[in-house]
Amino acid sequence: MTWVSVVIHGMxxxxxxxxxxxxxxxxxxxxxxxxxxxxxxxxxxxxxxxLLTEHLHISTYLSLAVVLPGxxxxxxxxxxxxxxRSLRAGQLVPLLTTFGLLIVIxxxxxxxxxxxVHSLDxxxxxxxxxxxxxxxxxxxxxVLTFGLAFAxxxxxxxxxxxxxxxxxxxxxAEDPDTAELVGVNARAVYARATAIAVATAALAGVFYGxxxxxxxxxxxNELLYAFEAVVIGxxxxxxxxxxxxxxxxxxxxxxxxxxxxxxxxAGHVVFLVVLVLRSMRQAGALRLLRGKVA
Amino acid sequence: MSLLTVEELDVRHGLLQAVRQVSFEIAEGEAxxxxxxxxxxxxxxxxxxxxxxxxxGGRIVFGGRDITSLPAYxxxxxxxxxxxxxxxxxxxxxxxxxxxxxxxxxxxGRWTVDAVLEAFPLLQPLRRKRAASxxxxxxxxxxxxxxxxxxxxxxxLDEVSLGLAPIVVEGVYRxxxxxxxxxxxxxxxxxDLARAMSVADRVVCMLEGRIVLEGLxxxxxxxxxxxxxxxxxxxxxxx
Numbered sequence: 387m388t389w390v391s392v393v394i395h396g397m398x399x400x401x402x403x404x405x406x407x408x409x410x411x412x413x414x415x416x417x418x419x420x421x422x423x424x425x426x427x428x429x430x431x432x433x434x435x436x437l438l439t440e441h442l443h444i445s446t447y448l449s450l451a452v453v454l455p456g457x458x459x460x461x462x463x464x465x466x467x468x469x470x471r472s473l474r475a476g477q478l479v480p481l482l483t484t485f486g487l488l489i490v491i492x493x494x495x496x497x498x499x500x501x502x503v504h505s506l507d508x509x510x511x512x513x514x515x516x517x518x519x520x521x522x523x524x525x526x527x528x529v530l531t532f533g534l535a536f537a538x539x540x541x542x543x544x545x546x547x548x549x550x551x552x553x554x555x556x557x558x559a560e561d562p563d564t565a566e567l568v569g570v571n572a573r574a575v576y577a578r579a580t581a582i583a584v585a586t587a588a589l590a591g592v593f594y595g596x597x598x599x600x601x602x603x604x605x606x607n608e609l610l611y612a613f614e615a616v617v618i619g620x621x622x623x624x625x626x627x628x629x630x631x632x633x634x635x636x637x638x639x640x641x642x643x644x645x646x647x648x649x650x651x652a653g654h655v656v657f658l659v660v661l662v663l664r665s666m667r668q669a670g671a672l673r674l675l676r677g678k679v680a
Numbered sequence: 681m682s683l684l685t686v687e688e689l690d691v692r693h694g695l696l697q698a699v700r701q702v703s704f705e706i707a708e709g710e711a712x713x714x715x716x717x718x719x720x721x722x723x724x725x726x727x728x729x730x731x732x733x734x735x736x737g738g739r740i741v742f743g744g745r746d747i748t749s750l751p752a753y754x755x756x757x758x759x760x761x762x763x764x765x766x767x768x769x770x771x772x773x774x775x776x777x778x779x780x781x782x783x784x785x786x787x788x789g790r791w792t793v794d795a796v797l798e799a800f801p802l803l804q805p806l807r808r809k810r811a812a813s814x815x816x817x818x819x820x821x822x823x824x825x826x827x828x829x830x831x832x833x834x835x836x837l838d839e840v841s842l843g844l845a846p847i848v849v850e851g852v853y854r855x856x857x858x859x860x861x862x863x864x865x866x867x868x869x870x871x872d873l874a875r876a877m878s879v880a881d882r883v884v885c886m887l888e889g890r891i892v893l894e895g896l897x898x899x900x901x902x903x904x905x906x907x908x909x910x911x912x913x914x915x916x917x918x919x
Contacts (some may be wrong), residue, residue: 495806549775553777556770556777556778557770557778560770560771561768564764564768566753567730567731567732567753567764568733568756568782568830570781571753652782
């Protein structure tokens with residue numbers, strides 16, 4: 387029964403990673419932009435929620451009504467001002483720009499909010515849980531997070547597959563010049579997609595902030611897990627990211643059950659194994675891709 | 681009134697001047713062929729009209745409106761569609777998705793997904809197939825269909841026969857002739873002289889970025905065009 391509990395908690399933990407990874411999966415997997423500041427933008431969302439709850443005395447969940455639209459605007463501007471220019475200089479340049487942004491955000495947060503650990507109020511749902519059996523208790527908040535990850539990834543998948551924005555986004559990712567030639571405003575499409583990605587990051591940041599404490603440097607660590615979830619699940623597949631998050635969460639949870647020190651290690655090992663297997667299989671496909679670019 | 685007016689166009693690729701002082705007009709409903717050897721500047725000229733290249737000089741007027749500084753996607757909305765060289769489909773999108781992407785910018789008109797599939801029956805069973813999995817001829821049909829989805833007033837076609845088997849080219853040109861008969865204004869870039877002269881009302885020959893010969897189909901002989909194509913006239917003049 388202990389192991390069932392371990393696996394179920396691992397899956398729920400995976401929901402947390404999947405939620406943060408959803409926007410990353412959209413940008414990294416579909417648009418081919420590596421946004422190293424994704425975790426930091428999530429953190430900014432958490433800090434904005436903190437400001438709102440402390441000063442306006444509203445619930446954390448209500449603060450999302452301000453945080454999410456704000457994140458959409460930030461995402462749109464981020465693409466138009468920084469990423470778009472970086473992308474024009476090559477696919478690796480956004481890596482440098484967003485790494486810079488990560489450092490700037492961490493320092494700004496430290497300057498304005500101090501290096502202390504903060505946390506967000508979970509509201510009434512926080513301590514509520516469901517006692518399944520003597521050894522298995524499931525927290526409602528964890529279930530809510532998991533459900534949200536499911537909804538966000540599912541929603542993104544539907545947008546990508548069945549809407550005009552989704553088609554235009556995939557077309558632009560494959561060939562931006564030709565997309566423009568068939569009437570797609572490629573820059574606006576990318577800006578809208580980045581806006582959505584940053585909004586999901588902020589959402590994930592707020593839920594992360596409720597779940598555990600955060601400090602100005604928490605962004606980078608969370609980003610690593612989110613990246614692993616995207617890669618394990620398969621780059622470009624949003625449903626895969628949910629699976630990737632679950633695999634990572636379960637691995638960490640099982641690892642920690644064997645020895646608490648193995649928590650992070652077990653996740654990284656699974657990630658490495660998947661990466662090696664995948665790159666072996668994709669070696670052929672990559673060669674094809676390079677041939678096409680050249 | 682002319683649909684497209686190109687005035688003294690200059691286009692550069694870095695240091696190389698690909699198009700030099702090119703001027704011409706295309707009337708509504710006309711089929712206009714641009715011929716010339718490799719590197720004569722045909723593709724660059726076509727892509728400049730579509731908005732994919734920035735001009736160094738000159739002006740482009742379309743439907744009475746100066747579109748010189750309009751970005752490519754807005755030119756599509758104005759009614760210019762390009763079938764690019766090498767087809768350039770979105771490889772991981774299905775045939776139908778390729779068509780629908782272009783459908784967003786569509787002007788009102790008769791072309792819809794169903795109308796395109798009707799015009800190119802070979803695409804009917806392939807509509808859910810990935811574009812990358814199609815044969816060359818099927819890809820070319822999709823590329824033309826994709827351009828038609830925007831209901832263009834002017835259709836630019838770049839080397840539609842390149843890399844296709846002769847029998848497939850036959851089919852592509854048959855559907856092209858149907859389009860031209862229906863009154864679509866077409867600007868066609870073609871290396872195959874006979875093909876170009878079979879469908880076009882007017883033929884323009886480019887050499888080293890300039891227009892060296894221009895005339896109605898009936899007025900020009902194959903020999904004249906061939907001479908202009910290879911720059912033979914000029915050599916005689918300097919000799």
